[in-house]
Amino acid sequence: MFVPGASRSTATILHADLDSFYASVEQRDDPSLRGRPVVVGGGVALAASYEAKAFGVRTAMSGGAARRLCPNLIEVPPRFDVYTAASTAVFEIFRDTSPIVEPMSIDEAFIAAGLWRIAGSPTEIATELRRRVAVEVGLPISVGVARTKFLAKVASAVSKPDGLLVVEPDGELDFLHPLPVQRLWGVGAVTATKLHERGLHTVADVAAMSPEALVAIVGRSMGHQLHALAHNRDTRRVTTGKRRGSIGSQQALGRQRRSRDEIDVVLWRLVDRVAGRMRRADRVGRTITLRLRFDDLTRVTRSRSLSDATSATSVIHATAAGVLDAAWTLIEARGISLLGISVGNLVDRDAVQLVLPFERCDADELDTVLDAVHERFGRTALQRATTLRSDPGIQLPMLPD
Secondary structure, three states: EEEEOHHHHHOOOEEEEEEEEHHHHHHHHHHHOOOOOOEEEEOOOOOOOOHHHOOOOOOOOOOHHHHHHOOOOOOOOOHHHHHOOOOOOOHHOOOOOOOEEEEEEEEEEEEEEEOOHOOOOHHHHHHHHHHHHHHHHHHOOOEEEOOOHHHHHHHHHHHOOOOEEEEOOHHHHHOOOOEEEEHHHOHHHHHHHHHOOOOOOOOHHHHHHHHHHHHHHHHHHHHHHHHHHHOOOOOOOOOOOOOOOEEEEEEEEOOOOOOOOHHHHHHHHHHHHHHHHHHOOOOOEEEEEEEEOOOOOOOOEEEEEEEEOOOOHHHHHHHHHHHHHHHHHHHHHHHOOEEEEEEEEEEEHOOOOOOOOOOOOHHHHHHHHHHHHHHOOOOOOOOHHHHHOOOOOOOOOOOOO
């Protein structure tokens, strides 16, 4: 699928996004699932195949709600180690394609086709990338190609499933302006409702508004952002090697009420995952943040900072548990449908001055053993006894930041 434009393209930014990643891996590995409505997850949908999406099934939907929409739905448990291996294989192809790859999550990245005069046109590069992912990894992937990161991401989304869309420079606004306002970055349900109430339904409607008028509707920062994006003004470049300022993970819990013990099991699993990722990256952090989503879909965050940066699981958990305790009255009153944790103010481990005493503590030794076992045998090979109290329906997704 192509948008008409100039014969000589300067659209050299690719956005590559695996289609329904977890569900596609399951359909790849089990031929009986192909062409059938599939969700990955226990109790909460972590991913839905396009066949399931056709019935209205969406990520983060409860299993009961998904089954009501699609009675023939097939639910499969997640296999995070398999998804990690598939992601690693795909990113190797990305890096063979270009030395400049900016990962956005486990299943998507921006790629700069700056060497197109040597490797072929950006369209040829994107076509070969899609072919290799299909042949070598066995997964469908959608790719958008454009002059800006924003438009490349929009193009990949419009091209789904398993498509390629190139937006040439002289066709940018012709492509962008008929799209619904929800295609603009940052426009969720709340912002879309505000825009719709003012009669703004397409990107063209937004582009026709002055920045001042948009600021009056959605606020200063969002108003200026929407005005720029509606005119495809995005000066960000594809970058690589940039280190994260925080590492986190989150878990959707559904709408049923959970006890404090059940929530603490989820918290332990989240902390285990986040702390392990920090240690693999040789990073330590000082600020622990909990993200809570209540049953009415409102959200709050609560943070606490440590005097010394750490990646120790027990220290991060103890701090996070204290934050959770402080918010428990609110959780009891309003229910909780999502729990997330992140560790911020990250620095390289080598940059931290050692604190007396220098000896390793027992918690450090346990973390080291757990990391080694998980690296060799997978995360389910050895687990904390605390986490075995949980409802088996609660599964921890490996969600990227």
